[in-house]
Structures are given as structure tokens and as C-alpha cells.
Amino acid sequence: MKSYPIRVIELRGTYKGGGGPDKTILLSAAKHDKKRFFILVTYLRNPKDKEFQIKDKAKKLGLNYIEVYDRKLLDVRCVLELNKLIKSYHIDILHAHDDKTLLYGWLLKLLNPKLKIIYTCHSHPNYNRKDFDSFIKFINYRIRKFIRLFLIKRFQKPIIVVSKATKKLLIKDGLKGNDIIVLYNGIDVNFWKKKNNCKKLKKELSLKNDEFLVGTVARIDYDKDFPTFLKVVKLVTAQVPNVKFVIVGDGKNNELYNTKIMAKKMGLEGTVFFTGHRNDLLDIYSSFDLFLMTSLSEGLPNTVLEAMSMEVPVVSTAVGGVPELVINGETGYLCQVGDVKSLAEKIVFLLKNKNLHTQFAQAGRKRVITYFSFEERIKKMEKIYEYFLNK
Numbered sequence: 001m002k003s004y005p006i007r008v009i010e011l012r013g014t015y016k017g018g019g020g021p022d023k024t025i026l027l028s029a030a031k032h033d034k035k036r037f038f039i040l041v042t043y044l045r046n047p048k049d050k051e052f053q054i055k056d057k058a059k060k061l062g063l064n065y066i067e068v069y070d071r072k073l074l075d076v077r078c079v080l081e082l083n084k085l086i087k088s089y090h091i092d093i094l095h096a097h098d099d100k101t102l103l104y105g106w107l108l109k110l111l112n113p114k115l116k117i118i119y120t121c122h123s124h125p126n127y128n129r130k131d132f133d134s135f136i137k138f139i140n141y142r143i144r145k146f147i148r149l150f151l152i153k154r155f156q157k158p159i160i161v162v163s164k165a166t167k168k169l170l171i172k173d174g175l176k177g178n179d180i181i182v183l184y185n186g187i188d189v190n191f192w193k194k195k196n197n198c199k200k201l202k203k204e205l206s207l208k209n210d211e212f213l214v215g216t217v218a219r220i221d222y223d224k225d226f227p228t229f230l231k232v233v234k235l236v237t238a239q240v241p242n243v244k245f246v247i248v249g250d251g252k253n254n255e256l257y258n259t260k261i262m263a264k265k266m267g268l269e270g271t272v273f274f275t276g277h278r279n280d281l282l283d284i285y286s287s288f289d290l291f292l293m294t295s296l297s298e299g300l301p302n303t304v305l306e307a308m309s310m311e312v313p314v315v316s317t318a319v320g321g322v323p324e325l326v327i328n329g330e331t332g333y334l335c336q337v338g339d340v341k342s343l344a345e346k347i348v349f350l351l352k353n354k355n356l357h358t359q360f361a362q363a364g365r366k367r368v369i370t371y372f373s374f375e376e377r378i379k380k381m382e383k384i385y386e387y388f389l390n391k
Contacts (some may be wrong), residue, residue, distance in 0.1 A: 005038040012097040015043035015252050017053045017277040020302030021122045030061040031378050044070035116388045118261045123299040124169045162300040163321025179231040185300045186374035192309035201287035212243040217303045218249035226259050226293040235344035250277040285310040308364035316345045332366040
């Protein structure tokens with residue numbers, strides 16, 4: 001049995017300010033037992049991404065952090081640089097968190113046979129041809145999914161998923177149930193706590209005292225289904241004139257701009273606001289009256305956990321692990337994908353029922369505190385690291 005500390009490289013690729021998985025990775029690295037674990041957080045970065053913010057976030061947490069440039073689909077230079085890190089830091093375990101690092105992890109295993117590989121599947125979308133506006137996009141999705149499953153089946157088991165829903169999808173695609181363990185995302189509920197009378201975003205948007213604000217925090221991409229979000233806005237504002245909506249987040253390329261154009265064409269200027277990526281999320285959530293998510297696919301969204309912890313009732317599509325977070329009719333409402341009418345009805349109902357709104361808000365925070373503790377997640381992850389190393 002190897003002596004402590006166990007040396008782990010957390011490997012992930014993202015863009016700009018990152019998303020939910022990045023919050024989990026960075027906070028986990030900060031909270032692991034330093035005597036038992038050495039964590040090297042390593043991020044793949046496109047050198048053209050001038051808005052990359054992960055380094056700043058890691059610095060604030062005092063993490064061991066390194067960036068490696070990833071310049072193309074398969075960057076051999078990047079793999080060789082990662083290989084140097086593994087050798088120089090005497091890494092025992094590589095923990096991959098996305099498709100690209102899953103592939104690179106497999107290549108690095110070939111170069112370092114004793115290296116243990118752990119993979120966390122944060123999301124496993126299941127789409128059909130009708131979900132894509134071109135055949136090429138559908139084929140790209142299918143190829144990516146095939147490679148992901150090919151590599152997962154060849155890695156050491158078990159793999160980690162963030163929801164029971166993701167586990168079911170992987171079993172459907174040929175994995176054995178015993179080879180998958182569910183480890184829910186968690187959040188620091190002492191940090192994600194409602195601030196009294198802090199309505200920074202409402203002031204920033206010049207909202208009146210009697211105006212509601214319904215918001216979402218998300219990267220802007222296909223999975224989040226913003227066309228449906230905007231259709232919901234149209235229906236809600238026809239019934240509740242004193243409500244505004246805000247989308248907090250950015251896309252990888254031109255998604256933010258395209259969504260703004262879509263909103264303008266629908267006559268929603270002055271009704272839907274766009275903030276881009278924001279780091280002051282405590283203030284953002286404190287301004288929300290409701291959280292709206294219209295996603296087509298999810299793993300276990302951190303943003304829903306954060307909203308619930310901040311006592312913001314959630315109206316969402318019932319996708320991925322969301323029903324494992326939101327109890328329909330108790331902490332929020334769940335609707336079918338693309339059901340614009342139902343999503344709008346639930347928002348209107350909650351905005352007009354203050355007592356129920358308060359009830360959902362309190363129940364949501366209580367559920368997060370009870371079932372999604374970050375401290376418990378850390379303990380379980382550390383046991384997984386020890387299991388893999390000694391297997």
C-alpha cells in the first residue's frame with residue numbers, strides 16, 4: 001500500500017469562466033485533506049481564449065494549478081507536456097472530467113502503465129437526428145459519443161457519474177450497472193446563503209420595486225435550449241407585465257450574440273437582459289425571484305443547487321438529474337422538454353402566490369442542506385481515490 005499523500009492530477013478542459021464542473025473541481029481541490037492528498041489542478045486551455053478565468057479562481061483558493069495549451073483536436077505537444085507533469089510530480093492518479101481529457105488520459109496511460117485513471121462523467125446527452133439542424137452536426141455528435149463510450153469501457157472501473165439519470169443512460173449504452181457509481185455534486189451551503197435585501201442586479205438593471213426578476217445562470221449553447229426560454233418569456237410577460245428576465249452566462253463563440261438577436265426579433269428588448277459571464281453570483285441569485293432552466297440535457301446542474309440553497313424556487317425541464325434535485329410541487333416545478341405553455345404557467349402561478357413561493361424557497365434550501373453537502377462529497381471522493389490506488 002502506498003504511503004500518503006496520494007498524488008492526484010485533476011484534468012479538465014473548458015473555456016472562458018467555466019461552468020458547474022469547474023466549481024466542483026476547484027472547491028474539491030481546496031477542501032481535500034492536505035496530509036493525505038496532493039492535488040494538482042491542470043487545465044487545458046485554447047491559447048486563443050483571452051477570457052480564460054480559471055487561473056484567477058484557482059489562485060484565490062490557493063491551489064496547485066497549471067495550464068497547458070491545447071491547440072487542436074489532438075495536440076501531441078499538449079499530451080507530451082502533460083506526460084512531463086505526471087512524471088515530475090510523481091502522479092499516482094489522473095482524474096479526467098470531459099471527453100478531451102478522457103482521450104488524453106487514455107494516451108497518458110499508455111505512456112505510464114502504472115498510472116491509475118478515474119473518469120467522472122458530468123453529462124451524457126442522448127440526442128436523435130431530429131435534434132440537429134444539419135446532418136454533419138449529428139454525425140459529429142455520434143462520433144464523439146462513440147469515442148467516449150469506447151474509452152470508458154477500457155478504463156478501470158468504476159466510473160463516476162453525477163446523477164442516477166446519467167447512470168441509466170450509460171447502462172442503456174452498454175455499460176454494466178456495477179461499473180458505475182453515483183456521486184452527487186454538492187455545494188457549500190454556508191457560502192451559498194441568501195443575503196437580506198441584497199438586490200444588486202435589480203438595481204443594475206434599473207428595475208422598479210414592484211417588478212419581478214426571473215433568471216438563469218448557464219453557458220449559452222444548444223443543450224440549454226434558449227429558443228424555448230425566450231418563448232416562455234413571451235407567454236409569461238403577456239400575463240404578468242411587471243416581470244423581467246435575465247440570462248447570466250456566455251457562449252464559447254457567437255452564441256451570446258445570436259441569442260440577443262433572437263430576442264430582438266421576438267420583440268423582447270427591454271424584457272430580457274443579458275449580462276455575459278459573471279463571478280458575483282451571490283449577488284445575482286439574491287436578485288432572482290425565480291430560477292428558470294429550459295435545458296434539453298443535464299447531468300446534475302450546480303446552478304440549480306445554488307439557486308435552491310439561496311432560497312430561489314426553480315422551474316425547470318425534467319431532464320437528467322434535475323428531478324433528483326427538484327421535488328415537483330415541493331421545492332419547485334418540473335415540466336417536459338419544450339413545453340413552453342406549462343413552463344410559463346408554473347412561473348405565473350408562483351409569481352402570483354407569495355406563500356407558496358416562500359414555502360418552495362425554504363424547502364429547497366432544506367433539501368440541499370440535507371442531501372447535497374459538499375463535505376460529504378469530499379469524504380466519498382477521498383475513499384474513491386484510496387480504492388483506486390490500492391486496487
